[in-house]
Every structure is written in C-alpha cells, then in structure tokens.
Amino acid sequence: MPERDLKNRINAASIVKFRELGLFIFIIILSIFIQLRNSSFLTLDNINDMIRNTVILSILSLGMMLVIVTRGIDLSIGATLALSGMVSALVVRENPGMNPILVVLLGIMIGLICGSTVGFLVSRGRVLPIIASLGMMNVFRGLTFMVSGGRWVSAHQMPDHFKAIATGSIMGINTMIMIALFIYLLFYYFVNYTRTGRYIYAVGSNPESAQISGIENSKILWMVYSLMGSLAGLSGVLWVARFASAQGDTAMGFELNVIAACVLGGVSISGGSGKISGVILGSLLLGILNNALPLIDVSPFWQQAIQGFIILFAVLVNVLVKRRVDRSNLMRRKI
Amino acid sequence: MKEKLMSAKRSIDLKSLFQYWEWKLVLIFIIVIIVNSILSPHFLSAAGLVSATRIFLDKAFIVLPMAFVIILGDIDISVASIVALSSVIMGVSYNLGMPMWLAMIVCLSVGTLSGFFNGLLIVKFKELSAVIVTLSTMIIYRGIAFIILGDLAAGGFPQWFSFLGWGDLGGLPFMLVTFAVFAVIFFILLHKTTFGRKIYAMGNNLTASRFSGIQVDKIKVIVFTLTGLMASVTALFLTSRMGSTRPNVAIGYELDVIAMVVLGGVSTAGGKGRIIGVILSIFLVGFLKFGLGLQNVPAQAQLVIVGLLLIFAVIMPNFKTKTKIRKSKT
Numbered sequence: 236m237p238e239r240d241l242k243n244r245i246n247a248a249s250i251v252k253f254r255e256l257g258l259f260i261f262i263i264i265l266s267i268f269i270q271l272r273n274s275s276f277l278t279l280d281n282i283n284d285m286i287r288n289t290v291i292l293s294i295l296s297l298g299m300m301l302v303i304v305t306r307g308i309d310l311s312i313g314a315t316l317a318l319s320g321m322v323s324a325l326v327v328r329e330n331p332g333m334n335p336i337l338v339v340l341l342g343i344m345i346g347l348i349c350g351s352t353v354g355f356l357v358s359r360g361r362v363l364p365i366i367a368s369l370g371m372m373n374v375f376r377g378l379t380f381m382v383s384g385g386r387w388v389s390a391h392q393m394p395d396h397f398k399a400i401a402t403g404s405i406m407g408i409n410t411m412i413m414i415a416l417f418i419y420l421l422f423y424y425f426v427n428y429t430r431t432g433r434y435i436y437a438v439g440s441n442p443e444s445a446q447i448s449g450i451e452n453s454k455i456l457w458m459v460y461s462l463m464g465s466l467a468g469l470s471g472v473l474w475v476a477r478f479a480s481a482q483g484d485t486a487m488g489f490e491l492n493v494i495a496a497c498v499l500g501g502v503s504i505s506g507g508s509g510k511i512s513g514v515i516l517g518s519l520l521l522g523i524l525n526n527a528l529p530l531i532d533v534s535p536f537w538q539q540a541i542q543g544f545i546i547l548f549a550v551l552v553n554v555l556v557k558r559r560v561d562r563s564n565l566m567r568r569k570i
Numbered sequence: 571m572k573e574k575l576m577s578a579k580r581s582i583d584l585k586s587l588f589q590y591w592e593w594k595l596v597l598i599f600i601i602v603i604i605v606n607s608i609l610s611p612h613f614l615s616a617a618g619l620v621s622a623t624r625i626f627l628d629k630a631f632i633v634l635p636m637a638f639v640i641i642l643g644d645i646d647i648s649v650a651s652i653v654a655l656s657s658v659i660m661g662v663s664y665n666l667g668m669p670m671w672l673a674m675i676v677c678l679s680v681g682t683l684s685g686f687f688n689g690l691l692i693v694k695f696k697e698l699s700a701v702i703v704t705l706s707t708m709i710i711y712r713g714i715a716f717i718i719l720g721d722l723a724a725g726g727f728p729q730w731f732s733f734l735g736w737g738d739l740g741g742l743p744f745m746l747v748t749f750a751v752f753a754v755i756f757f758i759l760l761h762k763t764t765f766g767r768k769i770y771a772m773g774n775n776l777t778a779s780r781f782s783g784i785q786v787d788k789i790k791v792i793v794f795t796l797t798g799l800m801a802s803v804t805a806l807f808l809t810s811r812m813g814s815t816r817p818n819v820a821i822g823y824e825l826d827v828i829a830m831v832v833l834g835g836v837s838t839a840g841g842k843g844r845i846i847g848v849i850l851s852i853f854l855v856g857f858l859k860f861g862l863g864l865q866n867v868p869a870q871a872q873l874v875i876v877g878l879l880l881i882f883a884v885i886m887p888n889f890k891t892k893t894k895i896r897k898s899k900t
Contacts, residue, residue, distance in 0.1 A: 308701060360885040363838045365645060365701055367884070369825055373877030380870030483870070491709060494702075504702045536720045540713025547691075547706040554697045 254501050254556070258516045265523060272531040281526070283409070287401075287477070289522030290415040291470045295489075296496040296514045297422050298463035303497055304439040305459050306506030307364035310490050311353055312467040314375035317485040319345040319471030321379050324388040324481035331394040338397060342472035343465050349375055350464010357460060358453035372490075380483040390479035401477035411473055418466075423511050435459060440507030495546045496521050501553065520545075591835030595850040602854060606861035613861055620742065624735065626856035627745045628807045632827045633834075634756040635797040637848045640831050641760075641773045642793060643840025644700035648688060649801045650823035651711035656680040657805035658715040661724025661815040670728050677809075678802045684711055685798015689791035708824075715817035725814025735811030745807055752800075757845045769793065773841035829880040830855055838884065855879070 269276045295312060302309045319342040327338055349371070356367035390398070403410045426432040437445040438455045446452050475481045500517025502509030521542070528538050607614040632649050639646050660677035664670055684707070691703045737744040760766035768789055771779045780786045804823075809815045834851035836843025855876065862872050 356881060356885065360881075362881070362884045366828070366832060366838055367881065369828065370877045370880040370884075373825065373873045373880070377870045377873035377875075377877065380868070381874070385868075385870070491705065494705065495709075498702065504699055505697060534717075534720070536716040537713075540710055540717050543706055543709030543711075543713050547703075547710065550698060550702060550706060551695060554695050557697065 254553075255510070255513050255516060258499070258501070258513065258520065262516065262520050262523065265520075265527075269523075269527045269531055273527075276527060276530055281530075285522055285526040287409060287411055288526060289518055290411045291473055291477075292489075292492060292496055292522060293515050293518040294415055294418055294466055294473075295470055295493045296500070296518045297418065297511060298466035299490075299493045299497050300500070300502050300509045300511070300514045301426070301435055301459045302364070302463050303494075303502050303504060304435055304506060304509050305456055306439055306442075307357060307456070307459070308494065308504075309350075309353060309368045309460060309463050310365065311349065311368040311372040311375055312463060312493065313486040313489040314372045314379065315346050315349040315464055315467040316471040316474060316489065317481075317483065317487075318349060318375045318379045318382075319343075319468040320475035320485055321383050321388070321471075321481045321483070323472050324393065324475045325382065327394065327397045328388055328392045333397075335396055335400050339400065339469065339472050342468045344468065346464045346466065346468015346471065347461055348464070350467065351457065351461040353464065354457040354460030358456040376483075376487075379485075383481070383483055385483060387483075388475075388481040393476075393479060398476050398479055401473055411477065414469075414473070419511065419515065426511060431455070431458070436507060492521060492542075493518075495542065498546055498553075499549045503553070504550075592844070592847045592850060595833075595835070595847060595854060599850060599854045599857075602858050602861065606857070606864070610861070610864045613864055619857070619860075620746070622860040623746050623749075623853075623856065624743050624811065626852070626859065627743075627749050628735075628804050628811065629823055629826055629830070630749055630852045630856075631752060631800045631804045631807070632797065632823070633830045633848055633852055634752060634845070635793065635800045636827050636831045637756075637834065637836050637843060637845060638760065638769055638793045639700075639797055640828070640836045640838060641769055641840060641843050642790065643773045643776070643838075644692070644790070644794075645828065645838075646688065646700065646704045646794065646797050647824045647828070648684070648704040648708035648711055649797060649827060650820045651708045651715070652681050652684045652798050652801040653805045653808065653820040653823060654817055655684060655711040655715045656802040657809045657815040657819055658719050658724065658817055660805065660809065661727075662718055664727060665724050670731055674806060677805055678799060681802020681805065682795055682799045685795040685801065686791065688798065689794030692794065693787040693790050712817065719815075719817050721816075723814045723816045727810070727813065731810050732813065733810070734807050735809075748807075752803075753845065753849055760845050765789070765792075770841055775841075826855075826876070829876060829883075832880060833883040835883075 266277065275281060295316075299309060299312070322345055323338050323342045326341060327333055353364075353368050353371050356362045356371070357364050360367070399410070401409075401411050405413050426435070434445070434450050434455050437448070437450055438452050442452055471485075474485060496518035497509065497514055498504065498517070499520055500509070500513035500515070502514060524542065524545070525538070528541065529535060533541070603614075612618060632653075636646065636649065656677045659680045660673045663676050664673040668676070688700075688704055688707055691707070692698070692700050695703070734744060739747045760769065768779070768784050771782075771784060772786060772789060776786060804820070808820060812819070830851050831843075831848055832838060833855065834843065834848035836848060858879075859872055859876070862875065867875075
C-alpha cells in the first residue's frame with residue numbers, strides 16, 4: 236500500500252516537473268522561432284535588455300505567488316508601485332544628494348505601508364482580497380496623482396546616482412539583475428526552508444486545518460500582503476530609475492501581467508501550490524513575448540490579445556492536466 | 571418607569587429599522603444631498619440633478635446584472651472590456667456601411683456572446699474561479715478591440731443615434747427612463763421569480779442547490795450572458811453619448827460597477843443583497859461624484875474617496891457580525 240502511494244506521488248511529481256520542463260522547452264522553441272525570423276533577437280545586447288525588462292516583473296511575481304498561494308489576489312500592486320516610485324522620485328528631486336540605498340529603503344517602506352494596509356483589510360477586516368485590493372488600488376492611484384499634482388518627474392530632475400540604481404553594475408553585472416538574483420535566493424530559502432515559509436503553503440492548501448494545527452492564519456495573510464507591498468515598493472524605485480521618469484499612470488494594469496506570469500508559472504489559483512522556478516520561467520516567457528513580438532513585426536496592438544490567449548490557454552491546460560492526474564490516480568486505486 | 575420602557579422599545583424598533591443596509595444608504599444619500607446643496611447653490615436645481623444622471627447612468631446598466639453575479643458568489647471583471655469590444659465592433663461595422671440599426675444589434679450580440687463565453691468557461695472549468703476566467707477574457711476582449719481598431723477611432727454615427735445618450739422622453743433623459751425600465755425588470759427577475767430565488771439559493775449553498783435539483787450550470791451561464799448583454803447596452807449609451815468610440819473606452823468601469831454593487835449591500839460572500847440597495851448606491855455614488863465635481867475636487871481625489879467608500883462599505887458589516895458573535899458568546 237505505501238509503495239503504491241509513493242508511486243502515485245512520484246507520478247504527480249513528475250507531471251509537475253514536466254510542467255516546468257514543458258514551459259522551458261516552449262521558451263526555447265519560441266526563442267529559436269523568433270531567432271529564425273529576426274537574427275537580432277539572440278544578440279547579447281537584446282538579451283541583456285530583455286532580462287532587465289523582465290526583472291521587475293519577476294520580482295513582483297514572487298510576491299504575487301505567495302499571495303495566490305494563500306488563495307488571495309492583489310490587484311493594487313500596480314498602484315503601489317506607482318506611488319512608491321513617485322514619492323521616491325519627488326524626494327530625490329528635492330534632495331539630490333540622498334544616498335541611493337536610502338531611496339530604495341524609502342520605496343520599500345512606502346510599499347510596506349501600502350501592502351500592510353491591504354493585508355490588514357484582508358486578514359482582520361475579512362474583506363475579500365479582490366475587493367480590498369481593488370478599493371486600495373483606487374486609493375493608491377489617487378494618492379499618486381495627488382502627491383505629484385498630476386505632473387511628471389522626468390529624467391533631468393533626477394541625479395545620476397539615482398538612475399544608477401538601475402543602470403549601474405556590481406562586478407560587471409547590472410545592479411537590477413543583482414538585486415533580483417538576491418531576492419530569488421532569499422525567497423527560495425524563505426519559502427522552502429523556513430517554518431514561516433511552509434506555513435504559507437499550509438494556510439493556502441487548507442486554512443481550517445492550518446488554524447487547528449496552531450498556525451495564526453491572519454498573521455500569515457497579513458505578512459504575505461505586506462511582503463507583496465514591499466516588493467512592489469522596491470519595484471517602484473527600480474521602475475522609476477530604469478525608465479528615468481515617474482508618472483501618475485506608471486504601471487497601470489501591470490498587476491495583470493504579474494498575475495499572468497504566476498498563472499503561466501503553474502501557481503494554482505485555488506491556492507496551496509506554486510514554485511519559484513516556475514514563476515521565474517513564467518515571467519521570462521512573458522518578457523520574451525513582450526520583447527520579441529515587435530521584433531518579428533507583430534503589431535503592438537496584437538500583443539494584448541496574444542497575451543490574453545496564452546494566459547487562458549495555460550490556465551485551461553493546467554486544469555486539464557490536473558484532471559488527468561486525478562483520474563489516473565483514481566483508476567490505479569481501483570486496481 | 572413606564573417611559574423608560576417605552577423609550578427602550580422605540581430605540582429597539584429604530585435599531586431594527588436601521589439594520590437594513592438600505593436605510594443607511596438613504597441616510598448617507600440625504601447627507602450627501604444636504605452637504606452638496608449647502609456647498610453649492612447649483613447642486614439642487616432639479617434640471618441639473620436630472621441631467622447629471624446622464625453622466626453616470628451608462629455604467630448603471632451593468633450594475634444590475636453584476637448584482638446577480640455577486641449574489642451568486644462570483645465576480646465578473648471583464649465587463650469593461652466587453653463594453654469596449656462591442657462598442658468598437660458596432661462602430662467599425664457602421665463605418666463599413668452597415669445600417670445603424672443592424673450595427674446596434676451586432677453590438678448587443680457581441681456583448682451577449684462574450685458574456686456567454688465567460689459563463690461557458692466558468693461552468694466547464696469549475697476548478698477555476700470566476701476571477702481568473704474573467705481576468706483572462708478581460709485581457710482578450712480588450713485585446714481584440716485593439717486588434718480591430720488600433721489607435722484609431724470609429725464614429726460619424728447618424729444624428730438620431732445621439733438620442734440614446736442625449737435625448738429626452740417626457741421631460742426625463744431617455745437614459746434615465748430606460749434605466750428605470752431595466753431596474754423594474756431586474757427587480758422582478760430577482761425578487762418575484764423562481765429564477766431569482768434560485769440565484770439566492772446558489773449563492774448561499776451551491777452544493778445544496780445542485781442536490782435540490784436546481785440546474786446550477788444553466789443559471790450561471792444565463793447570469794453571465796445577461797451581464798454581457800447589459801454591458802453591450804452600456805456600450806450603446808456610452809458610444810451615443812461620446813459620439814465616437816475607441817478601444818480604450820470604459821477603462822476601469824468594472825471597478826466602479828463592483829464598488830456600486832458592494833456599496834449597495836450585496837455581500838461578496840454571496841447569497842445576500844437586494845436590487846433596491848444597488849439602485850440607491852448607483853445614485854448615491856453618482857450624485858456624490860457630481861457634487862465633488864461641482865466643488866472642483868480633482869478626479870484623482872474622487873478616486874480616493876470612492877475607493878475608501880468601497881472599503882468602508884465592505885468592512886462595516888464584517889465588524890458588526892464579529893461583535894455580534896462576541897456578544898452571543900458571552
């Protein structure tokens with residue numbers, strides 16, 4: 236009996252692995268296809284550019300993964316990103332001599348405040364995540380316009396060392412990529428090897444039993460949304476430094492891309508499962524699509540629909556694969 | 571002694587009266603009207619108030635079926651994209667030489683089909699929540715609108731088409747009259763038919779409803795299709811009011827619509843809510859925004875206010891039930 240159990244588990248695990256492998260293979264095939272159509276795709280310059288464009292998406296996707304693992308969703312992160320980017324850009328404009336690290340910390344703080352507000356509403360106020368984050372999205376977006384008076388902060392108002400947060404390099408590697416790598420490693424450790432990290436999955440896969448076994452669900456939820464907010468705050472600073480402009484409508488609708496990256500990466504919307512490697516691959520796929528469609532002469536107006544179809548396709552395939560696994564497991568049980 | 575008893579009794583009566591969310595809405599509504607008319611002498615002019623409805627009533631058509639969706643315990647965030655898609659297809663087909671009445675029918679059928687597609691996906695893939703399905707169709711529908719029209723606009727509609735958005739019928743805006751008709755229809759549908767009772771039953775307990783013989787899937791598909799249809803009705807009025815259409819019309823409408831439904835006392839947990847409350851909240855939010863506009867409050871600050879109002883509306887009943895539970899425990 237235990238042997239058969241183990242077999243099933245191996246079967247399920249191999250399919251999960253197959254999923255990531257499938258995503259990886261899909262990315263490679265896509266890259267080869269694009270490379271054949273336009274040879275400037277796989278040049279070092281373009282790859283570098285593409286990765287830098289994907290970094291923010293992937294950082295946010297990690298946070299969103301945790302939120303979705305707890306069966307939630309956070310639609311407010313685009314607005315949080317804009318607010319933190321705008322405030323830090325304004326502060327830098329007024330104090331050009333400010334240390335970049337302080338600016339980054341400031342951005343993270345603002346994001347943390349935003350995220351923990353959403354988290355408070357979800358965990359203590361017991362508001363549905365989608366409603367809470369929808370409402371706060373309005374609030375944050377409105378605040379962004381209000382603090383800036385509707386004006387932009389543009390490149391010439393930012394000191395060089397601020398822009399260097401995104402353009403500079405440490406040991407020959409772009410700072411943004413370094414930050415992202417650091418966050419990947421941190422999250423990998425946190426999610427897989429710490430107790431709190433495992434609690435997140437416990438809360439997501441079965442809230443009742445998590446509660447009964449002594450996990451404080453509301454604390455975990457609060458923490459997850461605060462983490463998401465902090466990452467959005469960090470991304471806000473990176474975004475503003477990278478594009479050298481802070482606007483009221485920065486990253487409008489970006490939350491959908493982030494959710495899409497998670498879904499592509501195999502994070503289950505019903506909670507409880509999701510892997511960091513998958514999410515990174517998912518955001519890489521979206522990044523490649525964004526970067527490559529213009530290169531192979533697909534009109535930018537097609538991008539949104541193509542993205543939408545790919546997301547829907549990925550979600551539906553996910554369900555079908557899961558049904559298949561469940562059915563085969565049941566069949567085996569009969570014999 | 572007697573007096574004390576009496577007063578206690580009366581306060582209890584008042585309390586039970588005010589437990590209805592609708593009464594709170596009426597109260598807030600009156601406050602909004604009073605404050606606004608104190609702040610601006612122009613607010614209370616009847617002509618101004620009636621014509622102000624033209625500004626916000628276009629979304630109101632989606633609010634009615636969205637109440638059904640949320641009572642079911644689901645959500646539909648693709649409505650704004652359906653508005654854009656059906657409006658764009660109507661504009662393009664008119665510009666390609668289709669007669670206007672036919673283009674309008676095309677608009678309504680595009681909306682209905684989009685809603686039906688949503689419903690079908692949700693019913694066939696029960697593992698997926700309505701959030702994720704409508705999120706992806708939201709991107710797809712808006713994306714198709716962009717494929718069709720790019721960054722161009724379609725317009726040049728015949729003169730009579732602007733009657734929908736700007737015309738009067740018996741002294742009232744045509745939009746208001748149409749909305750009143752739809753409101754009555756949806757009221758009857760939800761509160762006076764078995765269809766409505768089934769929606770409540772499904773919102774309260776889907777499994778029990780299925781086992782008691784309700785055709786759960788069918789009703790879900792109907793409700794989502796209805797939402798798509800009403801979104802295209804909104805598209806008609808919106809397009810008529812603006813005189814032209816672009817793929818980026820109605821961005822963010824889904825948030826306004828959901829906010830109005832939730833503010834109207836429809837519980838996002840499903841199974842609770844009434845059309846009266848929803849209608850009240852449409853006018854409450856509408857007149858609030860109208861008043862804020864008269865005060866020159868910038869649109870961004872209005873965003874903040876509506877967002878906070880939404881949060882406030884959802885969180886209030888939650889805290890109340892919490893204290894109730896605490897009381898019943900002691």
